[in-house]
Amino acid sequence: MPIKTVGVLGCGLMGAGIAQVSAAAGFKTIVLEVNEDVLKKGLGRIEKFLAGGVEKGKVTGEQRKTVLDNLSGTTKYADLKDCDLVIEAIIENVEIKKQAYAQVEAVVGPHCIIASNTSSLCITELGAATRRPDKVGGLHFFNPVPLMKLVEVIRALATSQQTHDTLMGFVQAIGKEPISAPDKGGFIVNRLLVPYLLDAIRCLEEGLGTAQDIDNGMKLGCGHPMGPLALLDFVGLDTTYYIANIMFDEFREQRFAPPPLLRRMVLAGHLGKKSGKGFYDYK
Numbered sequence: 001m002p003i004k005t006v007g008v009l010g011c012g013l014m015g016a017g018i019a020q021v022s023a024a025a026g027f028k029t030i031v032l033e034v035n036e037d038v039l040k041k042g043l044g045r046i047e048k049f050l051a052g053g054v055e056k057g058k059v060t061g062e063q064r065k066t067v068l069d070n071l072s073g074t075t076k077y078a079d080l081k082d083c084d085l086v087i088e089a090i091i092e093n094v095e096i097k098k099q100a101y102a103q104v105e106a107v108v109g110p111h112c113i114i115a116s117n118t119s120s121l122c123i124t125e126l127g128a129a130t131r132r133p134d135k136v137g138g139l140h141f142f143n144p145v146p147l148m149k150l151v152e153v154i155r156a157l158a159t160s161q162q163t164h165d166t167l168m169g170f171v172q173a174i175g176k177e178p179i180s181a182p183d184k185g186g187f188i189v190n191r192l193l194v195p196y197l198l199d200a201i202r203c204l205e206e207g208l209g210t211a212q213d214i215d216n217g218m219k220l221g222c223g224h225p226m227g228p229l230a231l232l233d234f235v236g237l238d239t240t241y242y243i244a245n246i247m248f249d250e251f252r253e254q255r256f257a258p259p260p261l262l263r264r265m266v267l268a269g270h271l272g273k274k275s276g277k278g279f280y281d282y283k
């Protein structure tokens, strides 16, 4: 069954971006949040990004209108009833995700695919909690979603070939590049990225260089758009700490172990850009 209507659970940083790119590609897109206030804030995030795009000459007035025409927000699961695909981008908590999937399954048709944007949780476990494990997979987007070209399409143990093919096709339809990855902690990108980010923190801990020097090293020496410590601030130190712990639990390898400085910064509330302070000051 072709995908026409897409539901997005969560309108935070990732959910808002996912809803935006889905609506921009012409899919009728309904984004769900827990209450009106959070929903309003999430939709405002999309409007702000579009306005910024128009200002920079990157988004035309017509493209902006397409997104806004195809997009609607709700706080009721019942409004997702016509969805052919529901992409979940809510809090990284297995139990809360399972409860959300049960609410989705109570309203959608049997053909509907459920895809998680999780960066580190086990998709096989999430699928096993549903009545349609063959129609559960992963769609892992990257921040900022409207600008990053890649989406990892995750195949869990029970994901059917048809579901996987449909998800690969959906990613192409929204103008992104899909790569197929198995359901193993961190998939492909975080398997490589997380040890690199953690190593940058270890370098700082050891006094190998200042944050600025470490970042400039990778930015100017290797052509990365951001240095690792600036990227950590951008992703969120709490998010990285959480992902690293899950990967360490899965593989029991030292390279995934969060360094002491990361834990302390999280405990101190220095979470990066979103808290105003991380390796750099944003106040």
Ligand code: CAA
Binding pocket: 048, 049, 050, 051, 052, 053, 054, 056, 058, 059, 119, 141, 142, 143, 144, 147, 148, 190, 225, 226, 231, 235
């Ligand atoms: N609408 C449309 N286009 C926009 C826009 C908007 N609102 N805002 C910016 N753009 C465009 C810009 O015009 C620019 O386009 P060109 O390259 O054609 O000139 C491009 O987007 C980049 O924008 P900026 O010049 O304003 O900013 P920048 O050059 O500093 O890039 C960035 C910003 C894209 C974030 C870049 O720094 C980058 O790629 N950083 C790395 C991000 C990254 O690694 N993300 C992955 C994180 S890991 C993750 O998400 C997964 C996980 O599981 C943790």
